[in-house]
Amino acid sequence: MRALTWQGKHDVRVETVPDPEIVNPRDAIIEVTSTAICGSDLHLYDGVIPGLMSGDILGHEFMGRVVETGPKSTLQKGQRVVVPFTISCGKCFHCMKQQYSACDNSNPVEKQDLSEPLYGHAMSGLFGYSHLTGGYPGGQAEYVRVPFSDVGPIVIPDGMDDDEVLFLSDILPTGWMAAENADIEEGDTVAVWGCGPVGLFAVQSALVMGAARVIAIDHHPHRLELARKLGAKVIDYTQTKMLEALMEMSGGFGPDAVIDAVGMESHGFAPDAVSDQVKQAVGMGADSAHALREALLAVRKGGRVSMPGVYGGFVDKFPLGALMEKGLQVRTGQTHVQKYTKDLLKRIQDGELDTTFMISHRLPLEEAARGYENFRYNQNEWTKVVLKPGTSLS
Incomplete structure (x- = not known):
């Protein structure tokens, strides 16, 4: 598949990488239909967040269509879902308190030593945001493996456009x-x-x-x-x-x-x-x-x-x-996304909140590097960039 990879400060490239696979029973594979560049992605782009490795796949704001599920996933093939950027197990002490971004189980044990010395406790897992947060491949890609898919993703009703709901993933x-x-x-x-x-x-x-x-x-x-x-x-x-x-x-x-x-x-x-x-x-x-x-x-x-x-x-x-x-x-704190998604989805449906005003540019995934450069250096005009994998949109 094609995915945006980090190669160094101000150097991001769309490359061909291996397709994701089901690893755990609660996993799902999502075919990404929309993904966005977040302001916090620019911290990675500028090289001020430690823990990135050359070839890491970026992106934590994304949504798409379910194409494969593990035996314990609650999702069904064909459903459209928005995926929170926080990876949360739903069962640990913090998740039970709806403190989803403090999940104790989503950052693999072998990665926890990277963030614990900095913060006193290991960080939870996040998509596409360095090995401090688990080293999970991000969503600026054609496909993504979603761990704990029975906890995070929210199913989107028919008739709602990606642009209306994409930002439920984070911002x-x-x-x-x-x-x-x-x-x-x-x-x-x-x-x-x-x-x-x-x-x-x-x-x-x-x-x-x-x-x-x-x-x-x-x-x-x-x-x-x-x-x-x-x-x-x-x-x-x-x-x-x-x-x-x-x-x-x-x-x-x-x-x-x-x-x-x-x-x-x-x-x-x-x-x-x-x-x-x-x-x-x-x-x-x-x-x-x-x-x-x-x-x-x-x-x-x-x-x-x-x-x-x-x-x-x-x-x-x-x-x-x-x-x-x-x-x-x-x-x-990092956002406890899963705590808010159902309520905010209803507010969008009721017309109380608008999200589409934010989008200034839509680009194919292949032009992601141009999107990053302009979002970084032309922030007045480039207020929000949405990337569309598998399209030739310009």
């Missing part, structure tokens, strides 16, 4: 959980750093959850316009003094809740951001956290901090004093 539940982690109350002011796909879905979710005002922060004009169309007030951080603007827009109080949808590759021209980027480039520091620092300083006393943005290592100059002295609550 829609991630944006929703980000807003949920912000513990939004009626009348709240919520500030969201980053108007990429997760940030935009966090904006949409916060408004659905009852926020009176959502302030979206970015510097790409088109992304800010998408946020404005969703109903957000917007700030171009290159054109204003952020903390002053947020205080003014919140009546001198500060936002009730803040959402960092940027993560480890925060950019900007503030001294801390420039310092982070230099250290990241030369390998002295893993994460650039300017957006997170700014969010912690901006949020009101007693406020809530939600962090859906991906961080992988260490952060310098962390304002721990502000966190403690202001009495802030922080919630973060």
